[in-house]
Amino acid sequence: xxxxxxxxxxxxxxxxxxxxxxxxxxxxxxxxxxxxxxxxxxxxxxxxxxxxxxxxxxxxxxxxxxxxxxxxxxxxxxxxxxxxxxxxxxxxxxxxxxxxxxxxxxxxxxxxxxxxxxxxxxxxxxxxxxxxxxxxxxxxxxxxxxxxxxxxxxxxxxxxxxxxxxxxxxxxxxxxxxxxxxxxxxxxxxxxxxxxxxxxxxxxxxxxxxxxxxxxxxxxxxxxxxxxxxxxxxxxxxxxxxxxxxxxxxxxxxxxxxxxxxxxxxxxxxxxxxxxxxxxxxxxxxxxxxxxxxxxxxxxxxxxxxxxxxxxxxxxxxxxxxxxxxxxxxxxxxxxxxxxxxxxxxxxxxxxxxxxxxxxxxxxxxxxxxxxxxxxxxxxxxxxxxxxxxxxxxxxxxxxxxxxxxxxxxxxxxxxxxxxxxxxxxxxxxxxxxxxxxxxxxxxxxxxx
Amino acid sequence: xxxxxxxxxxxxxxxxxxxxxxxxxxxxxxxxxxxxxxxxxxxxxxxxxxxxxxxxxxxxxxxxxxxxxxxxxxxxxxxxxxxxxxxxxxxxxxxxxxxxxxxxxxxxxxxxxxxxxxxxxxxxxxxxxxxxxxxxxxxxxxxxxxxxxxxxxxxxxxxxxxxxxxxxxxxxxxxxxxxxxxxxxxxxxxxxxxxxxxxx
Numbered sequence: 125x126x127x128x129x130x131x132x133x134x135x136x137x138x139x140x141x142x143x144x145x146x147x148x149x150x151x152x153x154x155x156x157x158x159x160x161x162x163x164x165x166x167x168x169x170x171x172x173x174x175x176x177x178x179x180x181x182x183x184x185x186x187x188x189x190x191x192x193x194x195x196x197x198x199x200x201x202x203x204x205x206x207x208x209x210x211x212x213x214x215x216x217x218x219x220x221x222x223x224x225x226x227x228x229x230x231x232x233x234x235x236x237x238x239x240x241x242x243x244x245x246x247x248x249x250x251x252x253x254x255x256x257x258x259x260x261x262x263x264x265x266x267x268x269x270x271x272x273x274x275x276x277x278x279x280x281x282x283x284x285x286x287x288x289x290x291x292x293x294x295x296x297x298x299x300x301x302x303x304x305x306x307x308x309x310x311x312x313x314x315x316x317x318x319x320x321x322x323x324x325x326x327x328x329x330x331x332x333x334x335x336x337x338x339x340x341x342x343x344x345x346x347x348x349x350x351x352x353x354x355x356x357x358x359x360x361x362x363x364x365x366x367x368x369x370x371x372x373x374x375x376x377x378x379x380x381x382x383x384x385x386x387x388x389x390x391x392x393x394x395x396x397x398x399x400x401x402x403x404x405x406x407x408x409x410x411x412x413x414x415x416x417x418x419x420x421x422x423x424x425x426x427x428x429x430x431x432x433x434x435x436x437x438x439x440x441x442x443x444x445x446x447x448x449x450x451x452x453x454x455x456x457x458x459x460x461x462x463x464x465x466x467x468x469x470x471x472x473x474x475x476x477x478x479x480x481x482x483x484x485x486x487x488x489x490x491x492x493x494x495x496x497x498x499x500x501x502x503x504x505x506x507x508x509x510x511x512x513x514x515x516x517x518x519x520x521x522x523x524x525x526x527x528x529x530x531x532x533x534x535x536x537x538x539x540x541x542x543x544x545x546x547x548x549x550x551x552x553x554x555x556x557x558x559x560x561x562x563x564x565x566x567x568x569x570x571x572x573x
Numbered sequence: 574x575x576x577x578x579x580x581x582x583x584x585x586x587x588x589x590x591x592x593x594x595x596x597x598x599x600x601x602x603x604x605x606x607x608x609x610x611x612x613x614x615x616x617x618x619x620x621x622x623x624x625x626x627x628x629x630x631x632x633x634x635x636x637x638x639x640x641x642x643x644x645x646x647x648x649x650x651x652x653x654x655x656x657x658x659x660x661x662x663x664x665x666x667x668x669x670x671x672x673x674x675x676x677x678x679x680x681x682x683x684x685x686x687x688x689x690x691x692x693x694x695x696x697x698x699x700x701x702x703x704x705x706x707x708x709x710x711x712x713x714x715x716x717x718x719x720x721x722x723x724x725x726x727x728x729x730x731x732x733x734x735x736x737x738x739x740x741x742x743x744x745x746x747x748x749x750x751x752x753x754x755x756x757x758x759x760x761x762x763x764x765x766x767x768x769x770x771x772x773x
Contacts (some may be wrong), residue, residue: 377651381651381672384671387672388591388592389588392595432657433743440758445766473656474653474740
């Protein structure tokens, strides 16, 4: 039951983690991709203008009356290259600025899209020119750097020139983490534009941080909720399991007395009227039922406590194996064992006997030619290993410990598939571990107590 | 033998009363603890056979009363025989787990009877068992099954009792409790044997 509960919690956690990781990854990747796209739009716009933004809108002309003639757009004051500064004049802004001026005069929002609606202008926003931090250098065929436009305070012109030169050979991308660059040509010169995107990227990083911490907090909350809901969800199942075990225990006890009485009545019949087919049949069926009741009863409520009487596991195991030697010989099977002496356990001898009996019976039933047992003690842990040859395929086969499991190679073998289930119940009740593995035609059952 | 058979199940009393009578025993059947106590006070019996869960008066009180009168007791139990059961106080002369065959009960009665009548004292080193008294070294109570195992070990015979390991575990526990340096150990090619332990 605990295994099912743990599996439920683990699967819930994994599902939430996968879904959350997917969602947050998509959101953040989109965020950064869009930031890169926006930066590329800006560098493209600068490239269209031969390395500079139109700075004419920095002037407070928009507040002048619409009837006054507009001044020619200023060239960037830092521009030293005549080619580049000449290219700075922009014909695209004329219409918008007149419209915007009119809007400003009316006290309405000054910028409109071409379709007449208000909205985001992006790189076309006149404010962009004033807020954008960038520089552009041109390189002639001799590789001489000329500054086209320089609107950056975090680096000197000399540093910027060296930076731009280092970017020659590329096309576009991120440099120094938060700077976007573009390399382009006009036939004579190669231009390198670098724009600062620190402010634009900050919301992206903030979203990433929120995603990481928020996601972690969410996973922890889900874990706690899964624990609580798992407990609530499995409570009725655990209760049903407990009731089932109690029922089996009661059933076992209730069957014991009638079986004992039937035995006596059959004996009386045989003494009075002699043995006949019917009394023989009754005896046979009672024996079968007795065996089944014993098997079921052992599975009922196995809540063992430590025994105050020590059981000498080494002696008990040696004795039981020696007593079973003939059974192995009868089936032409070889039995070998290595047992460390004087290993004792505070487990009821009856329980230990049951555990060993099931393992020995299992080895005897399913060995092809040989079986081996090993018992040793490491620190406080007792390790019991049983191996035998098998036709089972390689891999783990822990299902052999499940109730009523009879594997394919065991067809026709006597038993209800309860033997190793008993072993599992015993090992579990003493907080031990057990597993079964097949490798190269040998099955190994390992018990750690 | 004059037997007192006590069990809350009247069908059981009827069947086993008949069976034991057919086996030449004189049987008195009762179904609760009070009746057992009254019978013990008013009549004499050679042996008492009790269910482990008697009504009105607990089985352990009935065992104590029987033992005080020197009457051996066989307890019929729904539990499987285990070594802790054999170290209980008060201890019955033997325990028989349900379900059992009629011959199991008859053999148990016979074993307890033979030991009760025996005056033999079994000895190994400083360990002794007074069979008729069901005691180990005159102090710790012991069952007929444990005495039988001890006897077999003294005779160097092979053990055939399926419950031998349980009796051996209980005996080793009692020997350790009495601080005797004798134990029952499994020796390779020799089986279970009484051995003297050398503690340095």
